[in-house]
Amino acid sequence: MGKQEDFEKKKGLPPGSLVYVGDEEASFTKVSLIDYKGEALEEKSVDTIQEALSYAETDSVTWINIEGLHNKDVFKGVRDDFGVHPLLIEDILNTEHRPKINVLDNYVLMILKMVWYDREEIDINEEQISIIVKDQTIITFQEKEGDVLDPVRQSIRQNLGNIRNTSAGYLVYSILDAIVDQYLVESERISSDIEEIEEEMVLHPDQTVLQKIYNYKNVGMYLRKQVWPVKEIITGLEKSKIIDLNTGFYLKDVSDHVIHVMDMVEMTRSMATNLLDVYFSSVSNKMNEVMKVLTIVSTIFIPLTFIAGIYGMNFEYMPELNDRWAYPIVWGVMIAMTLGMIIFFKTKRWF
The missing domain is CATH 1.20.58.340 (Magnesium transport protein CorA, transmembrane region)
Structure with a gap:
């Protein structure tokens, strides 16, 4: 279903209606749970969101991950039992949403994009991930199975570092760090591919090479659009109550990584623009x-x-x-x- 048809479904409905906007990738909803504190760890799949939310009443850190955004009962539970505003639920269900942060009195909502670079198609595949943080509970929402957060899960399972002895704020940092690190990896891959195409372009400046250059330029512009708001998200987190002083230092490191990614994205766009100039110069010389x-x-x-x-x-x-x-x-x-x-x-x- 196209984007226009998706938005047509919301037409005339009251604000906060549970209407999914995005690709029809998953017809299922899977709810998984990781609950930990110190040496204690529990990980399992649950049948209902109410069962998962029952862990939120404890003093342990609870990470609830929801894959698939088509089950309205799940979102009704998050809205009614967890106390999330209906308009924010609507934002979560709109997978075309711009990355942002909403800081409220007793919880925080973040919306970001996980990205993967498709080298064959010279395109960016992305998936929206929404994060709600309330007290010691974190709920993440994904469109489909698969993400970049497995290193975080492994750190929790194997008790690596200090993650199981820290608050939910540190888990938020770990999730953001994994997403930003993926930005960095994909940016480096794109930059490497642009360098490789330069020699091909000088030797054979044909229409195929020109189309590749335009694709790289579009990829750089799209990546910049997704990465730039992350700086705003980190700034909002630093001002929120869920981040303690110690975790704030870690967030500054993520902020530095975001700046690094932005520099690489700008360099990618600059390289693509320069390649266009070289291409037209090569064609003109020929x-x-x-x-x-x-x-x-x-x-x-x-x-x-x-x-x-x-x-x-x-x-x-x-x-x-x-x-x-x-x-x-x-x-x-x-x-x-x-x-x-x-x-x-x-x-x-x-x-």
Whole structure:
């Protein structure tokens, strides 16, 4: 279903209606749970959102992950049992939403994009991830299965670092860090591919290469559009109550990574623009070479055509017409003129 049809479904409905906007990727909803505190860890799949939300009443850190955004009962539970405003639920269900943060009195909503670079198609595949943080509970919403958060899950399962001895704020940092690190990885892959195409473009500046350059430029613009708001999200988190002083230092590191990604994205866009300039210069130089050859050939044949034109006139009384050696003499003159012009062009380094 296209975007226009998606938005048509919301037309006339009251604000906060549970209407999914996005690709019809998943017809299921899967709710998984990770609950931990110190050495204690529980991980499982649950049948209902109410069962998962029951863990929110404890003092442990609870991470509820919801895959698939088509089950209205799940979102009714988040809205009614977890106390999330209906308009924010509507934002979660709109997977075309711009990345943003909403900081309220007792919870925070963040909307970001996870991205993957498709090298074959020269395109960005993205998936929206929404994050609600309330006290020691975090709920993440995804359109479909698969994400970039497995390193975070592994850290929790294997008790790596200090993650199981920290608050929900540190888990928020870990999730953001994983998403931003993915931005960095994909940006480096894009930059590497642009460098590789430069040699191909200089040697074979055809329409295929031109289309690739335009695709890289569009990829850079799209990535910038998704990465730039993350800086705003981090700033909003630092001002919220869910981030303590220690976690704030870690967030500054994520902020530095975002700046690094932005620098790489800007460099990618600049490289693509420069490649366009080089492409058009290469095409222009190639055209100039062709025109130079054609001009030299034309220049050589102009005097020959002049001589042939004179002796092609049908006058009865013309000099040399009755001369026995006139024909070879004319040929000799034309050959000498041709060789003379070629030697002259060579001395001038015109070819």
